[in-house]
Amino acid sequence: MNTGSASTNPVPLGIHHLKLPVTDLERSARWYGRVLGAHRLTELDHRRPDGTLFGIVLDVPGLGTRLELRLDPATATALAGYDFLTLAVNDRAALDHWITHLDTLDVPHSPPVVALVGWLLVIPDPDGLRLRLYTVAPHGLDGAHIEYDSPWLSTGPAPVGRHH
Incomplete structure (x- = not known):
């Protein structure tokens, strides 16, 4: 150290x-x-x-x-499936604008996801690497709304049970 x-x-x-x-x-x-x-x-x-x-x-x-x-x-x-880069967008309205843009291009993406602090949109690139858009403005929802089980969130490996 x-x-x-x-x-x-x-x-x-x-x-x-x-x-x-x-x-x-x-x-x-x-x-x-x-x-x-x-x-x-x-x-x-x-x-x-x-x-x-x-x-x-x-x-x-x-x-x-x-x-x-x-x-x-x-x-x-x-690295397919790894979320390598998260770009900032202002708020949910900006995220919705991105959704319209992506839909116009026929580019697959996640639905808006309730992440830890803000809204999140995940866009797999042609190799399956996940580009993410995350709102700077918080969503204002309490922790019960966070979508930990969303297939679009990377929450790390599942906890391993403790042995006695």
Whole structure:
């Protein structure tokens, strides 16, 4: 454990970029373009010396950093169902606007879910990685309304019974 002064610790400047594993670069780039309005930065394409494309960098409005899609089928498949990224939206009305947007595009998504503090919408990408939209404004419901059993929430493994 580091017992040194916090003032001596180096501090990063922020997030340089996010990287997601995908099974198909072009398909995922199109999906993130349709769903999030992402634009491909072709000048940042990642290619091996032989010209083989292995990464695409996207500029995603509102993300605050770039998103790299990295061709890594084994990892993408292993992470299917994992909620890798949660984006903030203002309130339930903003979430409903996203639902309309997604429905117009025929993009599958969860219903609005009562999460711990706010409303949550889950959107599986083409590889099954779960992009989440979470409201900044709380839903104002008490704990009895939280949908712990929703298949769209990741609540960790079920508790294991105690042995006596």
